[in-house]
Amino acid sequence: MPSIKRINFVENNLLRVLTREIQEELAESKLERIYPLKVQGYAFAMSTRRGPRYLVCSLHPSLPALYVSEDPPNMDKERTTPYDHHLKKARFSAINQLNRDRLIRIEWEIINPVLGRTQLTMFVEFLGSFCNLILIGQDQKILGFARGQTPDDKQCRLIAKGAVYESPGPPLAYHVSDMQEPAFMKLFSQASSNKPLWKFFVMNLTGLSPQYAQEAIVRAELPVDLIASELDSSQRKQVWQSLQKVLELCGSDSYEKFYLYQNPETDTPLAISLFPSRLFPDMEEQSFPNLNQATGNVHPSILSRFELDRKKSKILKQVNKKIKKASALRKSLQQDLEKAKNADQYRLWGELIKANMRNLPRGQLEIKVTNFYDPKNAPVTIKLDPKMDLHKNADSYFRIARKAEASKVFILKRIKMNNSELVKLTQLRDDVEARGSVEELEAMELSKDGKILVKKEEKRSKSRTPRLREYRISDGWRVFVGRNGKENDLLTHRLAEFSDLWFHAHGAHGSHVILRREGRKTDISWKAVEEAAAIAAWFSKARYSGKAPVDYTEVRYLRKPRGAAPGLVTYLQHRSIMVQPGLPPKYPLAEQDQEEKI
Template sequence: MKVSDKMSFDGSFTHSMRNELASILKTGRVSKINQPYPNELILTIRAQSKNQQLLLSANPTYARVQLTKIPYSNPSVPSNFTMIMRKHLSGAILTDVQQLDNDRVLKFLFTSRNELGDQTELCLNVEIMARHSNIILVDQKTSKVIDAIKHVGSDVNRYRILLPGATYINPPKQDVQNPFTKTSFTDIDQLIEEFPNVQVLADNVRKMIQGLGKDTSLALASYLHKSDQTETNFKNFFSQFDEPKPTLSNIANNKLNFTAFPYPDTAKNTFYSTLSELLDAYYAEKAQRDRVREQGAVLIQVVKKQLKKNRTKLKRLTRDMAETENADAFKIKGEILTTYLNKIQRGMQTIELPNYYDNNAMISISLSNQLSPSENAQRYFKKYQKLKNAVKYLNEQMKLTQQEIDYFENIQSQIELAKPEDLIDIRYELEQGHYLRDHEQHGKKKKAKRQKINKPEEFVSTDGTEILVGKNNLQNERLTMHTADKRETWLHTKNIPGSHVIVRSFNPSEQTLTEAANLAAYFSKARNSAKVPVDYTKVKHIRKPNGAKPGFVIYDSQQTLFIDPSEDIVNKLRK
């Protein structure tokens, strides 16, 4: 499912989010500060006797502010920005959450204590402005920038510098009206009269009213056309942002869109209890894919390079193998020349002789004028022998090259399905296979190190049986060859790259087997296909060939299920 390219997180949605965050977080204390990704900060705030994870994102594509329940992993070494945030905001009390007019700017006001024990007032500004999005910590008393997650110098923006020590200036104010404080509606009446078309009205309303994305302005235009009661329609529309009904909607071209309440002309609406839960549902997979692409860029390039190299090699080997089909023709020519040596004279470049393998039909044979008749015959026998010897070599090379292609297609599939934390295992595997240089150790004396492999993902079947899913080769190998009991059931897509799945039961029910097979099909290269074949057998029937790459196994005594992968089932089974 694709997400919408419309600006759903506009100023009006920000208004609703401000209300939600203020009601939950005000008077809360900051207990943890982490920066799991380059443009995202997570503040853990203890409020109303609960720990809340506040996600502040300046991601160019997915900039937003919300509470999140999606787990994350932190880098081993915190960034300088993280350290500065911890220095100033650890233990700080959130006194208020404010919005700049109806713009996409939220201000989190904190009181804290400096190193001398004096009380300080700080403001964490989150500007949600696509590629210009930023997170800036400002000293309230001096208006000086303490630090920003993205530094902006005068060479980039002359109007406002976002560097430590610079005076913080709000984003440029536009000549638009805040809909939540608007009292006169004569100008709206004029627009309605001038532009009876809803789409054109929406475009012009957006130029006049602050904080309207394309979808919100179109929804407002639809409301304004309901009747001639402009003020009532306008106020009724914006009052819904104060009492939101968080909505995920299907729109055109199989895309999803999120809104604070159901907009007109939307279908298949799904409702959530909070705006933050709505955003978790909307962004979870898409944002994660983006993070994986960003953090796994080097791995993706290595895999693409290896696939291109081996596919090119396989084409060349296949071409060479096709040439060996002429081997028997060389043998026949050598034998014919040997039979008719007395008819060949040195210096001849070609000769026609009867082919006794083809009813004595005449065959033209090229000769070297530098060789004797006997040497010409031997030349054809040598070509024959060379090609025959090449067959064994080419078959072996084609087999090894195809194994490399299968291996890297498998890793490519694993990266596509990976969570950011899974990339650590994949990187380590590529380093161990000498496909990727260990950048951290390059130029230093190598130290023996043992990589800690992440645990497989855990699921629970409908009848309560635990199911484990390996997400990469190292997890697969440890799960199948070291963790699983020989009497447990192992599943894998048939001849398709995918995860190893273990059902932690000696005698699983048919329903559990079907659900485990769904997991195997979903966490494979065939996740978007139908009738995916999934083999299952007891772990005792799994073997790893000597010298095989991590995660590669052979098996027997299997049975096969055919599965239509379902994401809904996967989410239902998650532990």
């Protein structure tokens, strides 16, 4: 059985053929617009001689691909891209593969009536799991990119706007097409004692994918899982000859068909081959007239399934974690319930101690008495605390019984809630597993913790406005105090009226304090102003000062600068007053009024 997990759409030989097909398909075409793909990548909407086409460049770390499609891919028409401004009205010039590797260069031409012709170059880098799409100008400086500096970039290239573009450079290992037989035979001296032959080839030879490495081994009539160090000289010769045949088939300039192999039982595509493969004798074979069609026929569905499985796995991991936690809680609650069921026994012990109190001496560790409530009058042994008299021991057992009885009701309530939660979580898990597409999964509107967002939003919509600190001062005026920057903004800019008085400690961090007029026409007394100012000084950094200056003004004169931090305001005019920081005399009683809404 071949060791291939999924199709490699950017295999070196496939890219060589694809770039040639794309060149023919997009010759003399014009770029209409660039769309971001729903899943990591871009689609270039092209106007060609044959009609509209889409150059699809998927930058998915596990399933990258490059192909031309007649049908629009799954793209996001709302978002913009880093290339829109630079490639406006651009024309497609050329596409080619560099260094026989997974590096593609696309040339664009822009014709401007004033500036003339401008050439822009786009590099598509399919380098491991960090794929990129980099646009550079004629001065070799970067104009746009999909991803910045990559963590595994050995050359430490700077990928940023305005930086000079540096190519990843040629591969360090031998290219398999350049290798001669003596060098190939010498390569086996480095073979590990436990590494499969095909994996050994892939690690030491550039330009040879796992699929074609295994193809060469099968054509040499050797087992696919053969260990590299176990080959004798004749077997090495066989592998060399079969490898040359595979390279010859891969290097052809003309192909009549392209072959897709998939598992007939699971309907899962496994590989695309440039020639009839011997690696998949039991797999279903389909043929296509060109490689673009073969790629475009399976890549979207494989990517969709991959993303569906990935998102399902992420959600199910969270849901199963909650199920495990709820199951553990249920087990713990059942144990607590068993303990709570002993309430009757504790009460019985208390009654028996009380009934035999006159006949028992003090200071004993345990007593043995007759159980009058038992039909057979069986004896019962009861442990005692020798530091307490019998009356207190009886009261202790009555108290334990009451607690056990009370906890039993509470535990039963929690068990009911726990069972309900387990049912909901199990239903949610089954529902997630039943979803057949990413769209269906997204329609569930799942939150990060595996709950439905709709319910969360309904709960949030019912939440009340945060309750602010409230105090009563002279003449019955009400004063409100913000606890933090957010509450200060809420109090000053949303809840306060223009005619209300605003107080704040001068030159010190502190709370906003609002003295509400609440429609009263009477003037605010000087005493009330002093008390409100004292509250503002108390809830500031000047709390422990002997005297502190406090600014006050009407709310109508306050302004909040655009982009200012929460709680920051400016005021057009104000007055100042020196007060001793403190709370009003009726402060302890003011807590009773906090239930009132502002």
